Amino acid sequence: MNPRTLTAALALAAGSVLLTACGGGAPSGSTAAAGASGTTINTGPDQHRIRGTKDPKAAALLPARVRAAGALRIGVGAESAPPLSFYASDDRTLIGVEEDIATLVADTLGLKPQFDPLSWENLFVGLDSGKLDAVFANVTVTEERKEKYDFATYRLDELAMEAKKGSGWKVHGAKDVAGKTIAVSSGTNQEKILVDWSEQNEKAGREPVGIKYFQKASDTYLALQSGRIDGYFGPNPSVAYHVHTAGQTENAGTFSGGGKSVQGKIAVTTKKDSGLVKAYAAALRKVIDNGRYGKVLARWGLTAEALETSQINPPGLPRTAN
Incomplete structure (x- = not known):
């Protein structure tokens, strides 16, 4: 899926809370979405940015x-x-x-x-x-x-682990991801943390993490919904936004982007x-x-x-x- 159409696709996903703006909300002709903390966000082109x-x-x-x-x-x-x-x-x-x-x-x-x-x-x-x-x-x-x-x-x-809604999975550290298959973006700090957790698990005699890479966010979420992966480890703002707007996933844990150090x-x-x-x-x-x-x-x-x-x-x- 073209990156420019991904936002629209996520907005139309099952359980989406995207609404047509009216009255005193977002500008006429724009759209609004629930943001990372439930905030109503204007997703239309007329942003009226704070300058x-x-x-x-x-x-x-x-x-x-x-x-x-x-x-x-x-x-x-x-x-x-x-x-x-x-x-x-x-x-x-x-x-x-x-x-x-x-x-x-x-x-x-x-x-x-x-x-x-x-x-x-x-x-x-x-x-x-x-x-x-x-x-x-x-x-x-x-x-x-x-x-x-x-x-x-x-x-x-801040980083977050995103899981399929209703999974009940809670992640606090390395042992919680042992044997799990998790998607992450290459070259990111969340990848470094995930690799470190996998190494910790192997040293402790637990199963390593199965790390998967996808070129597009749409592919990641299709894999998550189909059960081909257990989670997606990404930036907390993006995870929170998707959890609130798509209604198909949940936050399984939030972490500092720098780890514990x-x-x-x-x-x-x-x-x-x-x-x-x-x-x-x-x-x-x-x-x-x-x-x-x-x-x-x-x-x-x-x-x-x-x-x-x-x-x-x-x-x-x-x-x-x-």
């Missing part, structure tokens, strides 16, 4: 080349993953909490946001090549990534020593302090993932031991 205003002190931290360009080239995920980044009901307009936070940062720096939807690996290729100035794509700070990239944090990294944090990512990270952090601190950041998270039902301030290159997820 920022230019902060001269933050803007002064920008490299001259970016100031002169007048635009911020922002990479976002191409795979539809509501409420993080996905296509609106018109199947063309990019919306989500990532676009909203990125827009706030660009506004605060006096720049026009220019979004480029890319696959996970091409987001980093874009940074490496200089095609992108920033990536807003649910990127977790890790010690390994800090070698090549700079980070300014803007949200807690460190609280994982999501950050705007830029090429190391590009000269941009201080400006991003300053802009984020500004919108956190003036309350606009909080309004954006509340809009998408993600208030529980709010940060008190933005940090530059904080302790990240540790390296995986060889």
Whole structure:
């Protein structure tokens, strides 16, 4: 299924709570959905985003080349993953909490946001090549990534295990996934945690985890409903959104994206020593302090993932031991 049509497909799934907006709800002609915490979310193309205003002190931290360009080239995920980044009901307009936070940062720096939807690996290729100035794509700070990239944090990294509704399965750690077959996205921190759990199980004499990879979210959910997999381990916002909107699955457990060793944090990512990270952090601190950041998270039902301030290159997820 084309990523642009996935949101619509999930919305039409059995038990969907998508509603046509009317009265004082979402704008006429748009749609609304229950978000990660039951919040009503506008999924139409007319978003009426919460906008920022230019902060001269933050803007002064920008490299001259970016100031002169007048635009911020922002990479976002191409795979539809509501409420993080996905296509609106018109199947063309990019919306989500990532676009909203990125827009706030660009506004605060006096720049026009220019979004480029890319696959996970091409987001980093874009940074490496200089095609992108920033990536807003649910990127977790890790010690390994800090070698090549700079980070300014803007949200807690929370993960969740999604299971078929009525499974009764509860996951607290390694032993709860022994012998289970679980889907996960390649190259993610949840994959690292799942691999670590599998290794712990083998060392303890328990069965390892059967790890499966799917190219599309639609394939993952078809496998989950058919019983070919026991669960999907992914970002908590996306899991929560799907649980509430599709009505076919349940949350079997929530975890820090950094595991037990460190609280994982999501950050705007830029090429190391590009000269941009201080400006991003300053802009984020500004919108956190003036309350606009909080309004954006509340809009998408993600208030529980709010940060008190933005940090530059904080302790990240540790390296995986060889």
